[in-house]
Amino acid sequence: MLKQQAEIIADYDKKNKQVSADIAQTKKIIDQLSLVRIGLFLAEILFFVLLLQSADDDLRTLIQLALLAPIIAFAFVVRRQSKLDREIDYKKQLLWVYQNEWNVLNGAANGYDHGQAFESELHPYTSDLDIFGSASLFALINRCSTKSGNNLLAKNFAEKSARDQILLRQEAISEIREKIAETYSFRANLHGYDPNKIEQIKVQLKHQLGAQLEFVKSSFLRFYVKLVPYISIGLILAALLVSAAFWKILAFLFVIHTGWNVLLGSKINKVFYTFGGSSNLLNGYASAILWTENQSWKSSYTLSLLDSKIPVSKEIKSLSKIIQNFDARLNLLVGGVLNALLLWDLKCCISLDIWYKSSSKDVISALDHLGDFEELISLATTAYNQPDWVFPVITDQFALATTHIGHPLINEQVRVDNDFHLEGKPTVDIVTGSNMAGKSTFLRTLGINMILAYTGAPVCAKTMQLSVFSINTYMRIKDSLNESTSTFKAELNRLKMILDNVVKDKDTFVLIDEMLRGTNSRDKYLGSKVFIQKLITEKTPALFATHDLQLADLIIDHPETVRNFHFDIQITEGEMKFDYLLKHGPCKTFNAAILLKEIGLTLD
Structure with missing residues (x-):
């Protein structure tokens, strides 16, 4: 590798x-x-x-x-x-x-957006599994320059997908991975522009432009604007060749045209201000769309994104040319002369109206689909950059089995991989072990790779087979001064959310790291025990990381539905060493006594 x-x-x-x-x-x-x-x-x-x-x-x-x-x-x-x-x-x-x-x-760090805007502690798993924000999965994967691409990638990280959709996306991502050398030009054509500008253009095309151009639909206005170049040239030639008196007629015409343009100025400005200065941006987007049109796509998912029967890239180039002509008004001298001679702004508005009627719907759709391609390319680029990652097998039967699974955000030089599998039926797996032994990291490793799998992407593992679960997590529970919420109350809110989701969705998979930290040890044990029993009753698979060894004894009363795993430490000459490997059974060795001894406290 x-x-x-x-x-x-x-x-x-x-x-x-x-x-x-x-x-x-x-x-x-x-x-x-x-x-x-x-x-x-x-x-x-x-x-x-x-x-x-x-x-x-x-x-x-x-x-x-x-x-x-x-x-x-x-x-x-x-x-x-x-x-x-x-x-x-x-x-x-x-x-x-x-x-x-x-x-x-x-x-x-990846230079693309890290997805801080999508962070939410209320989401069932994104905050606990480091899906968004600095040093997150989104920050590792994202290669989107457009808002629609960023939003779509975030949506696919945060929402459950159906198995059929995941398989279609796997096929599309595999196909793009084989074309990865050709995707860089696509990305270059989209990068470097203000993403808000294209969103403004899309909004104007969808909802505003048609109404804004009503003032140029007059038959007389269109006829006169088409005729005015010939009138102006005729008067200039007449002034040069026949009589200087024609200069006075031309000057009078200049005044009329300038006044007309001033009267319609507010309407022209509404049309122009969203498009103005966007010619280069539109050319870049046209080049990106041309790339999507020129590829010989085979995957049905990708082909569904090309829903136009006309070459949309040419239509955007045409729009870019109109905007480039329209930008002449930014130079007061040039724009003034062109409006006086040719009614230039009105001519551009009429050209824009003709273009809008014939091409806007296809262009809007193609601009929206650029985000779809960006999102697929993001995942395909990661697949290319990580050749040892594998596409998981998504099954319609209850399953979760993986070998050599590692955390995608941990450098492979220090990362420790593990094997894990569920039984043929749901179990609650209790994971015990010392501080820093690897319990939390393992839960996040499993969860974050499941999220990757459900986007259609490869996972950081040697093999992986799983069915589609709704993931719920309980890991980083915080108090909130703004909402007057204590840690214990925040924990109860999280538990209620999970219990509600477990009842609503029988395909829920739960990851819990040290439940009820905000209360006393007796209530913590009893609360954890009752919660685990509820999960068993609902037949909900779960991984439950804890320091409380008493919970491991639940296997006595529930031998078919409770399993014990642990991460341990090796103590050599008073020093702790961690191998971060998942092992069967409850933990026997803890590190608290050693750590306390280092600060001068000894436990009897």
């Missing part, structure tokens, strides 16, 4: 260096073009000086024609330079994507 992952890391490093070299080379070309632009500007000045000094003859005519050459060449160079600037922007994002994968595999 180490050799495989070492090769993956080396490949990311190679890609980093290659893209960095490409960026440096492109920058060099841009610098050269900048010098060419300066040269063309100086050439234009030279021709202009020559024009002023020339006589009224053929040479003067030749110089006048020559004045056009630097302008044409300058426009070509600017266009070429703009294209290279866009290439650099894309390559910088691609470099970020590769560097981020290298960082994650070398133990650094």
Whole structure:
């Protein structure tokens, strides 16, 4: 495994260096073009000086024609330079994507969102199993730049899935893992943009734009806007070739057009403000959608995400071009001239209305589905980066069996893997052991891998077979000053939630770490005993970690439904050593006496 992952890391490093070299080379070309632009500007000045000094003859005519050459060449160079600037922007994002994968595999933090917004102590398991937030499963897995992608990944981590859906997702994630080299460009095209901007555009397309464009539906307005370029050009030619009086007519027309534009300004602004400046963003999203359209998908889950019969990427490119034209109004001088001559803003609004009627529904759907692809790619990227992880077998029969299962958030160099399996029927498994011996970590290891399994992703294990459970946990119970809730009251609230869920959903699986810490030892034992008996009555499988050895004796009264496991310590010359391996039976060795002795207290 180490050799495989070492090769993956080396490949990311190679890609980093290659893209960095490409960026440096492109920058060099841009610098050269900048010098060419300066040269063309100086050439234009030279021709202009020559024009002023020339006589009224053929040479003067030749110089006048020559004045056009630097302008044409300058426009070509600017266009070429703009294209290279866009290439650099894309390559910088691609470099970020590769560097981020290298960082994650070398133990650094993932640069994507960690999912703090989804944290909730009231959820049945996400807080206890470190699903969201810093150093969480979400922080390890997430590769989503869009809000919809982040929300979907969070939803699949937090909600129960049906077996059929899990199997379909496994197929889709496996397929994308085989195309992983092609997914980096998809991610680069989406990264680096404000996710709120595309959400605003989606809201406007879904709910607002149609009504906002009502003012351009007049047949007269559309006819006149289409006609006005010919009127303006005709008046200019007439003024040059026939009579200077036509300049006055053109000036009057300028005033009329400018006034018309001012009167409709508030309506035009409503249309523009959401879209304005988003041309590059839309081009990036169009490129990402084009990638999804160009793949030869086979999995039915992925194919269901491509529900448009037209190439949506082209439609978004068309929208981007309209917005790029619309952005001319941001330059007051250029926008003013274009509106006076051509009613430019109205022309763009009409183009937007035509586009909206023909393409908006497909585009909205495709933009929404980008999040679906991001979420699948997140899980597929982890599957690729962790070649020793396996896709679990999801069965419709009661089961949970795994070998060499480890915690995905613990570095493999220090991680200890364990084997575990349930019997053919539900049992309550009591896990005893010393502090720091590994009880809590094992419960979280089992739970977090089950969550991974239910998303369709591979798990951190050699083998795993399980049915679909509703996971409920009781681990990190806190008091709340804001809600005037003591630890004991918070524990009771959690127990009630679990009991309610156990009654409602017979496929519940419970993980409990040291129940009722906030009360005395007698009530703690009795409460734990009654709770375990309730789980047995409801036939609910559970792992129950505790320091209370008396609970291990429940196996006497319930030999068929209670099992004992433990994590122990080895004491060598007064020093404790932990192997973190799960063993059968109750624990016999505890470390409290040793720890107390180290601070000067001795137990008889």
